Amino acid sequence: xxxxxxxxxxxxxxxxxxxxxxxxxxxxxxxxxxxxxxxxxxxxxxxxxxxxxxxxxxxxxxxxxxxxxxxxxxxxxxxxxxxxxxxxxxxxxxxxxxxxxxxxxxxxxxxxxxxxxxxxxxxxxxxxxxxxxxxxxxxxxxxxxxxxxxxxxxxxxxxxxxxxxxxxxxxxxxxxxxxxxxxxxxxxxxxxxxxxxxxxxxxxxxxxxx
Numbered sequence: 001x002x003x004x005x006x007x008x009x010x011x012x013x014x015x016x017x018x019x020x021x022x023x024x025x026x027x028x029x030x031x032x033x034x035x036x037x038x039x040x041x042x043x044x045x046x047x048x049x050x051x052x053x054x055x056x057x058x059x060x061x062x063x064x065x066x067x068x069x070x071x072x073x074x075x076x077x078x079x080x081x082x083x084x085x086x087x088x089x090x091x092x093x094x095x096x097x098x099x100x101x102x103x104x105x106x107x108x109x110x111x112x113x114x115x116x117x118x119x120x121x122x123x124x125x126x127x128x129x130x131x132x133x134x135x136x137x138x139x140x141x142x143x144x145x146x147x148x149x150x151x152x153x154x155x156x157x158x159x160x161x162x163x164x165x166x167x168x169x170x171x172x173x174x175x176x177x178x179x180x181x182x183x184x185x186x187x188x189x190x191x192x193x194x195x196x197x198x199x200x201x202x203x204x205x206x207x208x209x210x
Contacts (some may be wrong), residue, residue: 001026001043008047022049056118056126057087063117064089064110064130068096086127089114100135107132108167140173147177150199151184158206162189165196174199 005024009016017024024047033040061078068076068091076093091099100107111130118126129136150161163174171188174197178186186199 001030001045004043004045005047008045012047012049014049017047022047024048057082057089057128059120060087060114060118060128061089064091064114067110067113068093068099071099083127083129085125086118086129088129088131091130091132096132100132104135104139107135139170143170143173144177147174147186147197147199148181151178151181151186154199155181155183155201158201160198160200160205163197163199165190165194171195171197 005017008024009022012022014022024045026043026045028041028044030043031041057080061080064078065076073093073095076091076096079090079092081088081090099110101109107130111128114130115126115128118128131137146163150163154161166174175186178184178199183202184199185202186197188195189198190196
């Protein structure tokens with residue numbers, strides 16, 4: 001039986017039944033040959049490992065909790081809301097505000113890492129959105145107001161205005177807001193971390209005569 005178990009573990013690619021948390025059952029006990037010559041049967045066993053159902057959102061949340069604990073944050077919790085294409089994770093707690101970082105840079109970095117964890121097995125992309133204290137909605141509202149304000153200014157004075165560098169998500173918010181202002185348009189310029197939105201009049205700049 002022990003030899004049969006050893007061979008079965010080799011087939012499964014595990015060290016032993018105990019180490020891998022595998023289950024086994026004996027199908028046939030060994031029977032020695034009569035007089036060492038006649039009959040006899042070898043041992044037969046079935047070894048199996050029950051695969052746990054994958055939960056990408058929970059895997060991502062568990063990973064984030066390990067980071068929070070490593071940072072010394074013990075009073076945090078993560079709320080998981082499943083969506084059609086992934087999950088929204090919201091970190092809650094009294095001392096987690098600093099994790100947002102400058103204009104959400106730290107929050108974006110954690111979201112990226114959590115997305116890697118959620119997508120390390122499945123072939124289908126699982127979208128993870130991470131938020132703290134409703135920061136994303138507040139930031140979106142601020143950017144919408146900024147986009148409309150600068151768009152109105154650009155139309156009024158007839159000049160282009162460049163905004164600070166932003167990530168793709170925030171640039172999309174600005175572009176959408178500018179579309180609501182008649183006579184204004186927007187586009188992106190720059191490379192990588194310096195890529196930013198420029199807002200100007202639809203017909204181009206109107207330079208004043210000297």
